[in-house]
Amino acid sequence: MINSITKVPLNYLNHKNGLWSWLTTTDHKRIGLLYLYSITIFFCAAAILGLLMRIEKIAPGQTIMTAQTYNGMFTIHGIIMIFIVVIPGLAAVFGNFFLPIMIGAKDVAFPKLNLFSWYIYIFGALLGLYSQFANGHSPDTGWTFYVPYSAAASSNVVIALTAAFVLGFASILTGLNFIVTIHRMRAPGMTWFRMPLFPWSLYATAWIQLLATPIVGITLLMVIAERTLHIGFFDPALGGDPVLYQHLFWIYSHPAVYVMILPAMGVVTEIFPTFSQKPVFGYVPIVFSSMAIALVGYFVWGHHMFTSGISYESRWFFSFLTFIVAIPSAIKVFNWLSTMYGGSVDLKPPLLYAISFIFLFTIGGFTGLTLGSLATNIQLHNTDFVVAHFHYIIFGGMGFGFFAGIHYWFPKMYGRMYSIKWANIAWGFLFVGFNLLYFPLFVIGIQGMPRRYFDYDPKFQTGEVLSTIGAFILIFGLIGMISNLVYHSRRGPVAPANPWHGVTLEWQIPSPPPHENFDELPVITHDPYLFEHPHTK
Amino acid sequence: MSTTEHSELIDSDTGKLGMWLFLFTELFLFGGLFIVYAVMRSKYAHDFHHAALELNAFVGATNTVVLLVSSMTVAMSLTAIQQKRAGKAMGLLFLTLILAGVFMVNKYFEWGHKIGLHLYPGSDVMKTLPHGEIMFFGLYFMMTGLHALHVIIGGILLTIVIMRIKSGKINSEHYLLQENGALYWHLVDLIWIFLFPLLYLIT
Amino acid sequence: MNNHENHVSSDSANWTVLLILLILTTISILAIKIHLGPFTVALALLLASVKVTIVLTYFMHLKFENVLLRLMVCGVFLLFAVVIAITFIDYYFR
Numbered sequence: 001m002i003n004s005i006t007k008v009p010l011n012y013l014n015h016k017n018g019l020w021s022w023l024t025t026t027d028h029k030r031i032g033l034l035y036l037y038s039i040t041i042f043f044c045a046a047a048i049l050g051l052l053m054r055i056e057k058i059a060p061g062q063t064i065m066t067a068q069t070y071n072g073m074f075t076i077h078g079i080i081m082i083f084i085v086v087i088p089g090l091a092a093v094f095g096n097f098f099l100p101i102m103i104g105a106k107d108v109a110f111p112k113l114n115l116f117s118w119y120i121y122i123f124g125a126l127l128g129l130y131s132q133f134a135n136g137h138s139p140d141t142g143w144t145f146y147v148p149y150s151a152a153a154s155s156n157v158v159i160a161l162t163a164a165f166v167l168g169f170a171s172i173l174t175g176l177n178f179i180v181t182i183h184r185m186r187a188p189g190m191t192w193f194r195m196p197l198f199p200w201s202l203y204a205t206a207w208i209q210l211l212a213t214p215i216v217g218i219t220l221l222m223v224i225a226e227r228t229l230h231i232g233f234f235d236p237a238l239g240g241d242p243v244l245y246q247h248l249f250w251i252y253s254h255p256a257v258y259v260m261i262l263p264a265m266g267v268v269t270e271i272f273p274t275f276s277q278k279p280v281f282g283y284v285p286i287v288f289s290s291m292a293i294a295l296v297g298y299f300v301w302g303h304h305m306f307t308s309g310i311s312y313e314s315r316w317f318f319s320f321l322t323f324i325v326a327i328p329s330a331i332k333v334f335n336w337l338s339t340m341y342g343g344s345v346d347l348k349p350p351l352l353y354a355i356s357f358i359f360l361f362t363i364g365g366f367t368g369l370t371l372g373s374l375a376t377n378i379q380l381h382n383t384d385f386v387v388a389h390f391h392y393i394i395f396g397g398m399g400f401g402f403f404a405g406i407h408y409w410f411p412k413m414y415g416r417m418y419s420i421k422w423a424n425i426a427w428g429f430l431f432v433g434f435n436l437l438y439f440p441l442f443v444i445g446i447q448g449m450p451r452r453y454f455d456y457d458p459k460f461q462t463g464e465v466l467s468t469i470g471a472f473i474l475i476f477g478l479i480g481m482i483s484n485l486v487y488h489s490r491r492g493p494v495a496p497a498n499p500w501h502g503v504t505l506e507w508q509i510p511s512p513p514p515h516e517n518f519d520e521l522p523v524i525t526h527d528p529y530l531f532e533h534p535h536t537k
Numbered sequence: 538m539s540t541t542e543h544s545e546l547i548d549s550d551t552g553k554l555g556m557w558l559f560l561f562t563e564l565f566l567f568g569g570l571f572i573v574y575a576v577m578r579s580k581y582a583h584d585f586h587h588a589a590l591e592l593n594a595f596v597g598a599t600n601t602v603v604l605l606v607s608s609m610t611v612a613m614s615l616t617a618i619q620q621k622r623a624g625k626a627m628g629l630l631f632l633t634l635i636l637a638g639v640f641m642v643n644k645y646f647e648w649g650h651k652i653g654l655h656l657y658p659g660s661d662v663m664k665t666l667p668h669g670e671i672m673f674f675g676l677y678f679m680m681t682g683l684h685a686l687h688v689i690i691g692g693i694l695l696t697i698v699i700m701r702i703k704s705g706k707i708n709s710e711h712y713l714l715q716e717n718g719a720l721y722w723h724l725v726d727l728i729w730i731f732l733f734p735l736l737y738l739i740t
Numbered sequence: 741m742n743n744h745e746n747h748v749s750s751d752s753a754n755w756t757v758l759l760i761l762l763i764l765t766t767i768s769i770l771a772i773k774i775h776l777g778p779f780t781v782a783l784a785l786l787l788a789s790v791k792v793t794i795v796l797t798y799f800m801h802l803k804f805e806n807v808l809l810r811l812m813v814c815g816v817f818l819l820f821a822v823v824i825a826i827t828f829i830d831y832y833f834r
Contacts, residue, residue: 109551176558183808184551211819214562218569222679230659231675233573238675239668244576247827248569298819299826311833317826557809561816568820575824576831578781594769601765609758612749612799619748723800730791734784738772 011415011512026111029513032097033413034118039085039093040482042125046080047478049073054437054471057464060456070454071140072155076132078143079160083167084125086398087256090263091209092121092174094405095202097413099178101506101513102196104187104522109180117173124166131159142452144253147234147245151226158227161220168213168220171259175209178202187505189524193287196504196528197280200287201266204294208255208262212298216252219245243308250301258297260394261361262290264401265332268354271408272336274502275351276343277536279529282335289328296325306377315374322372329365333358344536348500349423353404356431360396364389367442382452385445388438396434403430403481410485411499415512416492422484429477436470501535504528549713556717560724563687567728570680574735577672584669589739591656592677593647597737600643601729607636608726611695611719621709623702630699633722637692644685648678677736684728691725694718747804757798764791 012029022030053073056063065073096114100107108114132138139160141150150157182203186195223245225231232238234245273280280286302310302318336358345351367389370376380386411417440463445451449460456464498507509517578585614629651674655662658675666674698718701707707715768787776783797803802810 110547110555113555172562176555176562179558180551180555183554184548210558210562211565211816214565215569218566218683222569222573225658225675225679231679232658232671233577233675238664238671239577239581240672241576241580243830244573247830248572251572251823251827298823302826302830309834310830313833314826314830317829554809557812561812564816565820568823572824572827576827579828579831598765598769602762605758605761605765608795608799609754612757613751613754616749616751616754720800723795726799727792727795730795731785731788734768734788738768738784739780740772 009510010514011510012515013414013512015515024115026107026115027515028096028100028107028111028114029413031114031118032093032095035088035092035096035121038118038122038125039089042080042084044478044482046077046085047475049077049080051471051475053077054468056454057456058468059464060458060461062454067454068137068140071142071452072132072138074452075139075142075160076128079128079139079164080125081394082143082256083164084121084128086260086394087167087171088121088174089260089398090267090402090405091178091202091205091259092118093402094198094267094409095174095178095205095263098409098506099181099199099202100185101509101517102199102504103182103185104190104505104518104524105181105185106516106518106521108177109184110177113173114177117170117177120166120173121170124163124168124170127159127163127166131156131163134159144249145220145223146249147223147226147242150223151234158224161224165217165220168217171209172213175206175213178206179210182206187522187524193284194524194527197269197283197286197290198263198266201262201269201290204290205259205262208259208294208297212252212255212259215248216256219248219252222248243305243310246305246308247301250304251298254301254304255294255297257390257394258293260398261401262293264357264398264405265290265329267401267405267408268336268357269332270502270504271350271354271404272339273343273529273531274408274500275346275348275354276340277346277501277531277534278339278343279527279531280335281338281341282331283527283529285331286335289331292328293325296321296328300325300372303372303377306374307381319372319374319377323369326365326369326372329361333362344534346500348407349420349427350404350408350500352424352427353400353407356427357397357400357404360392360400360434364391364393364396368393380445382450383445384441384449384451387451388441388445391438391441395438400430403427406485408500409506410489411495412497412506412511412513414489414492415495415510416488416490417495417499418484418488418492422480426477426480426484429473429480431477433470433472433474433477437467437474438470440464440466440470503531547713549711549716552713553716553720556720560720563724563728567680567683570676570683571731571735574676574680577669577676578735578739581667581669581672584667585673586739588666588670588673588677589737591651591674592737593650594737594740596643596647597733600640601733603636603640603643604726604729607633607640608723610636611722615712615715615719618702618707618712618715619709623708626715627699627702630695630702633695634692634699637688637695640688641685644681648681680732680736684725684732687725687728691718691722694721747801749798749801753798757794761791761794764794 012027015027022034025031052064053070056065056070096108134156137155139153139155139157141153141155141157145157145161182195182199222231222233226234230238233240234242236242269280269286300318300321302314303322306315367385371380371386371389407418407423444460444463447460449456449463495511497509497511500507505522508522610629610633614626614633617626617629651657656674657663658678663671663674695718698707698715701714764787768784771783771787772780796813802813
């Protein structure tokens with residue numbers, strides 16, 4: 001099918017033209033790109049905020065901003081990164097784009113709801129931005145909105161809370177759409193255990209999005225009720241309990257981190273077999289470990305509250321469960337490494353990022369155990385050690401997983417190839433910058449440097465300076481990576497349908513994919529990772 | 538192959554699964570309030586018992602009966618449409634809406650009575666009450682308020698269903714929206730089944 | 741395209757379900773007269789749970805839906821129960 005004017009094959013990109021066709025699309029692939037572009041813009045904005053914070057921290061005392069501004073910065077940096085970038089992140093971009101294709105479907109179960117979800121997302125994101133500039137000053141409660149401060153603070157907390165609520169709704173609807181899609185739209189012959197592992201990870205993620213998000217939704221409404229009606233649930237003066245807020249908040253926000261990481265794990269689980277040209281090691285354990293992480297992740301939230309005054313019995317319980325939930329992740333690491341072992345390994349950028357993912361995620365994971373251990377937690381809670389831990393896990397994990405995914409699927413999405421050389425160079429800056437930015441924070445955290453502090457004792461300055469240098473290197477890497485991709489999305493050499501010799505369904509259709517994905521819906525007759533003719537270099 | 542748009546009509550099992558999943562989110566939304574209730578009730582058992590005396594169990598029981606009957610009428614409307622009796626289906630749905638209206642009127646008088654007594658969150662009277670009673674009333678207003686909002690949403694949904702039956706878009710072959718509307722309505726009933734004893738029957 | 745379950749609930753079946761629900765409601769109201777101390781909550785919740793199960797099973801047609809859906813509903817309630825229970829590991833032992 002050729003477009004008669006340009007003589008280029010008809011695909012989802014040239015199927016219809018004009019901004020309006022994009023803003024009213026119900027094509028899951030276009031919606032995936034809408035999310036990609038919105039998320040990238042917000043990511044860059046929040047990254048710049050992060051850089052500004054690092055510049056402030058290069059010396060003790062005020063450097064380029066007041067303490068109040070600093071507090072506002074880490075609040076909005078957190079709100080954007082958590083609610084607007086990382087939680088929707090991989091699922092909204094690559095899940096939307098590739099879930100239907102990988103299960104042999106034409107689209108998701110509810111295409112119009114899919115578009116509607118994106119609009120809700122944009123509305124929530126804009127509300128979040130608005131909270132920065134409306135009357136009063138920008139929220140300075142941290143993205144965690146802890147009471148009593150969030151109930152009493154004079155800043156635009158209600159707008160920020162509403163923004164988070166709206167964004168949560170978008171997350172719920174996407175999760176709902178994906179669950180139904182996976183249940184109802186798999187191609188004939190694709191039994192559950194013939195489904196590739198990225199869709200499996202999206203399935204586990206979607207259940208968390210569906211069931212955990214409403215709890216934070218109602219909790220945010222309760223804080224709004226505190227501020228506007230003095231309802232008192234969290235106010236000791238009226239009989240309430242501020243720790244109850246923390247329980248409710250983390251009952252969502254801990255499972256939320258699994259929403260962040262599970263799709264990233266799914267992405268690298270696709271990359272390892274392709275770049276080793278052999279099947280995934282331990283398909284079934286990976287399936288069950290994904291579901292186990294989703295389930296057990298609901299039972300560990302108290303590890304964010306060890307110093308808040310909760311009972312000894314519950315601290316014991318949460319610490320124990322935290323160690324348990326690490327096990328399925330470890331199983332996955334073992335399986336990924338075993339997938340590569342004995343394979344025909346080709347170190348292209350997707351694999352480079354995927355291996356970095358393992359390295360960074362492992363550091364994040366181990367330090368999570370340090371924090372999950374009751375005794376050490378008392379020393380480390382609310383220090384920069386925590387900041388380093390979650391950046392390794394979230395940025396090193398989900399972030400690098402995202403970068404791996406974009407480098408993997410870029411040729412499929414755009415029909416063009418980026419520069420491998422520049423991708424590798426950008427990776428170098430990213431990897432070095434990342435570790436230089438965050439590793440020193442582990443050290444000064446152990447030495448006692450608190451988090452969310454605008455000022456610090458001069459003894460921490462060496463670590464802070466190293467970290468700021470790392471931030472600059474990281475930003476160079478980001479600029480390099482993004483420019484490489486943006487430039488080549490239009491001007492890169494035309495890419496073949498299957499440049500990486502993958503075997504899952506997305507590699508069996510043209511690049512870019514046609515509007516309805518398949519000319520004829522496939523009939524599945526074998527396991528997803530069958531490498532009949534492995535490609536060796 | 539022509540590039541046709543996706544079919545407008547969604548397969549009914551797919552659509553129904555979607556609605557059930559949405560109901561799960563509603564259960565967890567109210568669930569957060571139930572967690573607060575459980576914690577506060579365990580802490581202030583006596584105050585809760587005392588505060589609940591302010592509530593009129595008769596009105597609460599009436600509302601319970603009203604919603605239970607409305608669940609039946611909405612279920613019967615589905616049977617009617619399946620039996621090609623569109624008129625009966627619309628009538629039963631209309632009856633459901635009337636019952637919803639009765640519920641809301643009761644709610645209006647209940648709230649009005651308490652607000653008249655200055656018994657609402659943040660009021661001067663509220664501040665003088667024992668802590669547990671403040672918690673009880675806060676929960677009462679937030680839980681019944683959120684529930685009433687869902688009654689309204691459900692009512693709007695069922696109104697749309699009536700209009701679609703009238704226009705023929707919903708019929709004995711295609712009645713997914715009516716099924717989903719009914720499911721949503723039953724959820725509204727379900728939540729009240731839990732709210733009623735927890736708020737009204739703890740005297 | 742429409743592949744509904746073949747089961748159509750009769751009007752009399754729906755009336756029967758309503759009757760049972762009304763009886764259970766009456767029992768709940770009368771039961772508060774009996775002083776059971778801490779078990780009043782348990783009894784109230786138990787009766788409410790029975791009513792909810794009946795609404796789910798008959799009015800919401802779960803009895804005639806596929807197993808997977810029933811499993812999901814059970815799972816959702818179970819998960820919620822576990823979350824409340826874990827929360828009480830804090831509050832009960834404080």
